[in-house]
Amino acid sequence: MASSPILTGVHAPVLPAHWRDFVALTKPRVMTLVVFTGLCGLLAAPGHLHPVLAFTAILCIALGAGAAASLNQWWEADIDAKMKRTASRPLPAGRMDRQSALHFGVGLSFFSVILMGMATNWLASAVLSVSILFYVFVYTIWLKPRTAQNIVIGGAAGAFPPVIGWAAVTGDVSALPIALFMLIFFWTPPHFWALALFVKTDYAAAGIPMLPVVSGEVATRRQIWFYTAIMAVAALAPVLLNLTGVIYGTTALLGTALFALFAFQVYRRRESDPARMKPEKRLFKYSILYLFLLFGAVVVDRWLLA
Numbered sequence: 001m002a003s004s005p006i007l008t009g010v011h012a013p014v015l016p017a018h019w020r021d022f023v024a025l026t027k028p029r030v031m032t033l034v035v036f037t038g039l040c041g042l043l044a045a046p047g048h049l050h051p052v053l054a055f056t057a058i059l060c061i062a063l064g065a066g067a068a069a070s071l072n073q074w075w076e077a078d079i080d081a082k083m084k085r086t087a088s089r090p091l092p093a094g095r096m097d098r099q100s101a102l103h104f105g106v107g108l109s110f111f112s113v114i115l116m117g118m119a120t121n122w123l124a125s126a127v128l129s130v131s132i133l134f135y136v137f138v139y140t141i142w143l144k145p146r147t148a149q150n151i152v153i154g155g156a157a158g159a160f161p162p163v164i165g166w167a168a169v170t171g172d173v174s175a176l177p178i179a180l181f182m183l184i185f186f187w188t189p190p191h192f193w194a195l196a197l198f199v200k201t202d203y204a205a206a207g208i209p210m211l212p213v214v215s216g217e218v219a220t221r222r223q224i225w226f227y228t229a230i231m232a233v234a235a236l237a238p239v240l241l242n243l244t245g246v247i248y249g250t251t252a253l254l255g256t257a258l259f260a261l262f263a264f265q266v267y268r269r270r271e272s273d274p275a276r277m278k279p280e281k282r283l284f285k286y287s288i289l290y291l292f293l294l295f296g297a298v299v300v301d302r303w304l305l306a
């Protein structure tokens with residue numbers, strides 16, 4: 001039987017979405033690192049969680065993050081349609097109607113938060129709900145369209161997963177998960193602004209006040225360097241506070257030195273041709289590897305110390 005078309009606010013009409021579009025709505029590639037940092041928070045925590053419950057906790061982080069990403073795209077369908085990088089997403093491409101994305105996002109949010117509470121504890125569940133609410137309301141709806149500092153404050157949403165993973169095991173939050181939160185919090189500006197430098201025209205076209213659009217490239221390069229310096233302190237804090245040992249210490253020292261080198265190369269450049277942004281692309285790609293490496297090292301270190 002032929003499906004009946006549904007009217008949408010973006011491109012009408014569209015056919016009922018394929019399951020692959022719901023997966024795309026969760027931004028699965030970005031979420032791999034979100035889930036990994038959550039998993040590392042869980043594995044680094046003292047204590048024991050039954051493997052089935054540990055798996056459920058990680059699943060809840062993935063579903064909660066996916067729910068937040070869906071709600072982000074429900075809200076931004078018109079903006080995404082104006083940017084080359086995002087125009088082929090399910091909503092702007094007309095493969096899904098906005099109502100479906102809204103229902104999917106709200107349903108998945110409740111499901112992940114309640115399941116987390118039932119499987120582990122209500123502190124982990126509360127922090128998960130705060131991170132979803134923060135990403136959707138504070139970052140996406142409030143700050144992103146208003147200020148170039150949107151990701152500095154709004155980026156906190158993405159820093160919660162290791163805290164959630166830790167809390168799922170221990171039922172509390174102590175110095176190490178807070179240090180890991182700080183690391184992601186100060187990592188986010190260089191991570192995102194490196195990318196924003198080479199997709200600047202996209203953001204300008206969509207009318208989003210990202211830093212390179214509002215304050216220019218020179219200011220953005222300076223800010224990347226500034227936040228890299230603070231991030232370096234956050235990265236070394238777990239060693240300085242004796243929360244981790246030599247494996248994390250060595251990884252953090254070498255990894256951060258390379259990060260600082262790449263950030264410095266970006267800072268030194270005055271290039272404005274978006275097609276020739278090699279150092280910016282290198283910093284963006286490396287920022288992802290960097291977080292994988294440091295979080296992996298925290299776990300190895302804590303297990304060897306135990």
Ligand code: HEM
Nearest residue numbers: 029030033034037085151154155158159184188192195288
């Ligand atoms: C407000 C904070 C953040 C902003 C604005 C941001 C923005 C972006 C954007 C625009 C992309 C390009 C990907 C795409 O086109 O879909 C990206 C890629 C990525 N981000 Fe972020 N990001 C933020 C925080 C994070 C956090 C907290 C993590 C994980 C801990 C993360 C992990 C990644 C990964 C793994 C990719 C690469 C995805 C791929 O391979 O396509 N980001 N980020």
Ligand SMILES: CC(C)=CCC/C(C)=C/CC/C(C)=C/COP(=O)(O)OP(=O)(O)O
Nearest residue numbers: 027030034064065068072131132135157158
């Ligand atoms: C557990 C939980 C809820 C985690 C949330 C994780 C989180 C906030 C990740 C942020 C990463 C992300 C996709 C930013 C994209 O920014 P954007 O939305 O401005 O990018 P876009 O232009 O690609 O839509």
